[in-house]
Amino acid sequence: MKISIAIWKKIKGYQYKGKVISDLEGKNNSEQVEQFKNILLDNKVDISAIDIVICKIDFLYHLTPGKFAGKLV
Numbered sequence: 001m002k003i004s005i006a007i008w009k010k011i012k013g014y015q016y017k018g019k020v021i022s023d024l025e026g027k028n029n030s031e032q033v034e035q036f037k038n039i040l041l042d043n044k045v046d047i048s049a050i051d052i053v054i055c056k057i058d059f060l061y062h063l064t065p066g067k068f069a070g071k072l073v
Contacts (some may be wrong), residue, residue, distance in 0.1 A: 002056050005061060013063030014073070022054040 001020040006013060010037040033052055040047050 003053070013023050015061040015063050016055075017059040017061070018055045018057040020055050021055050036060070049052060 003016075003018055003020050005016045006018070034054050037047055040050065060073040062071050062073060
């Protein structure tokens with residue numbers, strides 16, 4: 001399965017494109033899932049509606065407006 005994620009911090013942004021390697025929920029990865037959940041909770045993220053997946057990033061693009069927008073990092 002292919003995946004695309006856009007991340008912004010104020011005006012600076014990036015887009016990650018890649019493939020899903022593993023859906024951690026339902027697999028025997030409970031220790032890894034707990035680690036991820038603890039990191040999110042430590043950063044005060046509401047995890048009630050979050051699923052965890054592991055993906056391989058193939059491409060990383062600039063989304064920040066300007067001359068590099070849409071270009072590979």
